[in-house]
Amino acid sequence: MEAKLIERLEAAVARLESLSAGGISARGLPDGVDEVSSDPSILAFDDLMAQYAARVSAAAEKIGGQVLDVTKLVLEAFSVQKKLLIEIKQTQKPDMAGLVEFLKPLNEVILKVNAMTEGRRSDFFNHLKSAGDSLSALAWIAYTGKDCGMSMPIAHVEESWQMAEFYNNKVLVEYRNKDQIHVEWAKALKELYLPGLRDYVKSHYPLGPVWSASGKKASSALSKAPPPGAPAPPPPPPASLFSSEPSQPSSSNPKQGMSAVFQEISSGNVSVGLKKVTADMKTKNRTDRTGVVSASGKETHSSSPSFSKAGPPKLELQMGRKWAVENQIGRKNLVIDDCDAKQSVYIYGCKDSVLQIQGKVNNITIDKCTKMGVVFKDVVAACEVVNCNGVEVQCQGSAPTISVDNTSGCQLYLSKDSLGTSITTAKSSEINVLVPTGPDGDWLSLILHIRNIS
Numbered sequence: 001m002e003a004k005l006i007e008r009l010e011a012a013v014a015r016l017e018s019l020s021a022g023g024i025s026a027r028g029l030p031d032g033v034d035e036v037s038s039d040p041s042i043l044a045f046d047d048l049m050a051q052y053a054a055r056v057s058a059a060a061e062k063i064g065g066q067v068l069d070v071t072k073l074v075l076e077a078f079s080v081q082k083k084l085l086i087e088i089k090q091t092q093k094p095d096m097a098g099l100v101e102f103l104k105p106l107n108e109v110i111l112k113v114n115a116m117t118e119g120r121r122s123d124f125f126n127h128l129k130s131a132g133d134s135l136s137a138l139a140w141i142a143y144t145g146k147d148c149g150m151s152m153p154i155a156h157v158e159e160s161w162q163m164a165e166f167y168n169n170k171v172l173v174e175y176r177n178k179d180q181i182h183v184e185w186a187k188a189l190k191e192l193y194l195p196g197l198r199d200y201v202k203s204h205y206p207l208g209p210v211w212s213a214s215g216k217k218a219s220s221a222l223s224k225a226p227p228p229g230a231p232a233p234p235p236p237p238p239a240s241l242f243s244s245e246p247s248q249p250s251s252s253n254p255k256q257g258m259s260a261v262f263q264e265i266s267s268g269n270v271s272v273g274l275k276k277v278t279a280d281m282k283t284k285n286r287t288d289r290t291g292v293v294s295a296s297g298k299e300t301h302s303s304s305p306s307f308s309k310a311g312p313p314k315l316e317l318q319m320g321r322k323w324a325v326e327n328q329i330g331r332k333n334l335v336i337d338d339c340d341a342k343q344s345v346y347i348y349g350c351k352d353s354v355l356q357i358q359g360k361v362n363n364i365t366i367d368k369c370t371k372m373g374v375v376f377k378d379v380v381a382a383c384e385v386v387n388c389n390g391v392e393v394q395c396q397g398s399a400p401t402i403s404v405d406n407t408s409g410c411q412l413y414l415s416k417d418s419l420g421t422s423i424t425t426a427k428s429s430e431i432n433v434l435v436p437t438g439p440d441g442d443w444l445s446l447i448l449h450i451r452n453i454s
Contacts, residue, residue, distance in 0.1 A: 039089065041204040045082050052188070052196040053078060059185035066124045067185065070116055070131045074189075077109040081138050085209065093144070093211035103142060110135045114321065118342070118362070121381065121400075126170040127182075129363075130189060134164035137193050139319055140201055143208035149316065153201045153208055161193045163322070163346050166365060166386055173426075311349075322346055323361075328353045341380050347372065366391060385410055395421070404428045 053075055060071035084106060094102055113132040122128060137160035140153035150156055168186050175182035314326040315334060321343055323336050328350040336345065337358040344363040347355060351370045360378040368387045376383065378397035385391055386405040393402070394413035399421050404410050407428045414421060414435050425431060 039086075042082065042086060044200060044204060045085065048196050048200050049075075049078060049082075052192040055188035056185065056192055059181055059188055062181045063185060066116065066122055067127045067182075070113055070128050071185075073109055073113045073116075074131050074135065074192075077106060077113070077135050077138055080106045080109055081141060084141060088141075088209045088211055090212055090215045092213070092215050092217050094217070096144075098217075099142060099144070106138060106141070110138070114342070117381075125381075126167045126174065127185070130164050130167040130171060130186070132164075133167065134161060134189065134193055136160040136163070136319060136322065137197060140205070141209055145208070150318075153205055154198060157193060157198045157201055161190070162348075162367075163365070164193075165190070166367065166384065317343070324348070325350065325355055328355075345376075347374065360397070366393070404431060407431075 056071055057075060060068045084103065087102075091102070110132075113128075113135055116122075117125065117128045117132050137157045139150070139160070140156045142148075143150050143153050143156065146152075151159055168190055171186040172183055175186075311327050313328045313331075314324050315328070315336075316324055317338075318324050323339065323343060323345040325334065325336075325345065325347045326349055328334060329352060331350075331353040334353060334355040335358065336355070339345075339357065339359045339361050341360045341362055343361050345357060345361050345365070347364070347366045347369060349368050350372045352372075354373040355375070357364070357374070357376040360380065361376070362379070363381045364374070364376060364379055364383040366372060366374060366383075366385045366388055369391055370389045371391070372388065373392045373394075374383075375394045375396065376399075377395075379395075379399045382401035382403060383393060383395070383399050384403045384405070385393065385407050386403075388407045388410065390409040391407065392411045392413070395402075395418045396415050398415075398417045401422045401424065402412060404423070404425045405427065407425075409430045410428065411432045411434065412423070414433065416436060419435060423433065
């Protein structure tokens, strides 16, 4: 018996010595990827994929086509995030520029998904947008502290899904009586984030990722040569979703064009600045319906904001792709002027405010706003109004589609270039469409045959 015990002890000592020679620190912490992969947080991520991602993948396999392609990219993004979490446990916390470089593999996958939503509108556009917008939730890994400009990881995951849920709900509505496989896909995608990713972050990284205090520097960790036979790293993306510099409107040019015609949205007299307003247009003079939007001055970060109960006001570019305008109250001079056709604008929880978007953007969503005015020039995909009350939207250029969903009171001002816009409504009331009738800025209120999908 004693001989066997001695043999077992000697074998254990020999194993410990071999592990120490292979990279185990004096504290017993693993230094190699294989050992880190057995960390409880990494194993929990595997459980997340097995429990939730498998359902999304199974539904996508039955649908095929673009839905399967975008689902594969979603799962690839989660796989990249797992690799980054393993790398974080072996890497010292980098500076902001180093963090952008560190997160580049995740950024590249997200850019691939976003590219699928650009160009000609696909029959599965809502699937693609839902999947693409949802991937911003994975950016929780970039949280570095309360001063980094992001919401805390749990809140970030929830807020990111709110943006994706608009399109996810469209999939549910469109296919609920047509094809249950699409419904299953949409439900499984939501569960991947809520409760899946949210609960994972809550359990393991509520305050953000924990970097190694004595590991490699981020630059050296990323510059390691790939193992023999591994594919070459992909080329750098055209633009990073994780910007190392804070973004803010940069132009100080005075406002021109149609916005100069209109006065304060809360003035109560919308005829100011308009000519030859006929009696049948007086509905917008009601106290609960204000005039067309105004943008008389530019919003600056130095002014003292009005706080919403839902949270502090935001006007910022997130990950280089999405402008977030949130919880703005009583602001008549909000401006976004440094934008491009690949960026989207998400306006949420604003009240009695006016936003002017100077430039072409990909998509505009106005969500849960009251007495909000939005002026924009051109939009590539669509302008969407959802869950709002008493909003006014003016298109100065072109917009292929304007959709109004679950909204009470919406005035749409179209330019001559946007007269061919497709307008779709669902579960909405009191929608007025006004178009210009002459060079003097006259407006005509039209009774249109608007497609209602409710």
